[in-house]
Amino acid sequence: MxxxxxxxxxxxxxxxxxxxxxxxxxxxxxxxxxxxxxxxxxxxxxxxxxxxxxxxxxxxxxxxxxxxxxxxxxxxxxxxxxxxxHRVTLRLGFSWLLPDPWAQQAVGLFEESTAATVALTRTDDPLQALRRRILDIAVVRGDFDAPRGSRTLHLFDEPRIAVCSEHSDLTRLGHLAWTDVRYWPLVVNTVSGTTGPWSWPADQRPAQIIETANYDEWLETVAANRGIGIVPEAAQRRSRHPAVRYVPLTDAPPSPVSLVHMPDARRTLIRRFLDAAVQAAASGAAPSTTH
Known part of the structure; x- marks a missing residue:
């Protein structure tokens, strides 16, 4: 039969x-x-x-x-x-601070329902690691060019905030308008940053761009007062540096958070994690974009 x-x-x-x-x-x-x-x-x-x-x-x-x-x-x-x-591991990659409490809830739901485990891997370029099959799923912030043949699931959006050195003139302002960022030198993480000159129309982009290759370089460049930065608001809670200050950013478009995976890799396991990720996002674990 x-x-x-x-x-x-x-x-x-x-x-x-x-x-x-x-x-x-x-x-x-x-x-x-x-x-x-x-x-x-x-x-x-x-x-x-x-x-x-x-x-x-x-x-x-x-x-x-x-x-x-x-x-x-x-x-x-x-x-x-x-x-x-118990011997199966899903490799989840990220470049900088997983969104909380979404990440903890999604991992918990997945592990409870599958008995598999999640290995969390920080890498400067999670999309490249996904292309090389070092990861099963990548958490990616901002706009990006997905690997050819990959699938993308948009989870939620995060609000943005401005970051500057303690010695920057920006600290004397109560807030910074999104359209006024162009008047400041902008420090950009070219590998995994969520904000860069691509975030504005060509005629509204900052005149001076300082490029860095990873989050640590970006943070230290901002701290050295080479320019300001733009990051998700989670940084204010979870990424402390004695020489930087955070300034509210008004009218800024939110930064999307997505999961990217290859459809031909560990299909059932990945689908179960995507289900858990969506459930965690729907339960209120995603950050609010309202101010």
């Missing part, structure tokens, strides 16, 4: 919900696809497992007996996968 695991999971879901529509939602497939899967199972077994004659889906006598064995098989399989899952 050509009975596959997908047939058993589909049947168990329909039997549990007594509904094709709710089972399709749980399995993340369309209702017609689910109906075809159940029909294939019944055809392979040459028996009718579900009675669709009433308004609600009901099990036939054979279906009820079959369900007992199917649930036992699936439970045993899930236990085996959980044991193996």
């Amino acid at each position: 050509d009975v596959e695991l997908r047939h058993l999971r589909a049947f168990a879901s329909v039997a549990r919900h007594r509904s094709f529509s709710r089972a399709a939602e749980e399995l993340l497939i369309t209702q017609p696809a689910l109906s075809r899967t159940i029909a294939q199972l019944e055809g392979n077994l040459s028996v009718r497992l579900l009675d669709r004659s009433s308004r609600h889906v009901e099990l036939t006598d054979t279906g009820a007996e079959f369900l007992v064995h199917v649930e036992r098989v699936l439970a045993t399989l899930d236990q085996a996968l959980a044991v193996a899952g």
Whole structure:
């Protein structure tokens, strides 16, 4: 008999919900696809497992007996996968401070539901690491050129804030308007920065750009009063430097946060993390962009 695991999971879901529509939602497939899967199972077994004659889906006598064995098989399989899952690691890369508390919630949900673990890897260029298959998923801020063939999931947006040296004239201002950034030298992280000359129309860009290659160089250049910087507001809470100050930035467009992955790599594991990431973002763990 050509009975596959997908047939058993589909049947168990329909039997549990007594509904094709709710089972399709749980399995993340369309209702017609689910109906075809159940029909294939019944055809392979040459028996009718579900009675669709009433308004609600009901099990036939054979279906009820079959369900007992199917649930036992699936439970045993899930236990085996959980044991193996403890040895499975998903590699999540980032260039600078993971958004909180989203990251902690997403990792926790994923590890709890899969028994796999997440290895957090900081790298100056997470997209390059993704291209080289050093990472499974990359957390990327700002606008970027995604690797060819990759998939991108936008999670949420972060508000921006201005950063300057304690000796900068900017410290005497109560705030900085987004359109006035062009009057200040701007320090840019060219590898993984979220803000750069590309963030403004050509006629509104800062006249002087100081380029750095990573976050540490960027921070020390700002601290040395070579120019100002623009970063997500999370920096004010989590990245302390005695020689820098933070100034509110008004009318600034928010900075997007996205997950990027290759579709041909560890598909099931990645999909489970994406589900956890979206759930964490929807639960209120994402930063607010309101002021």
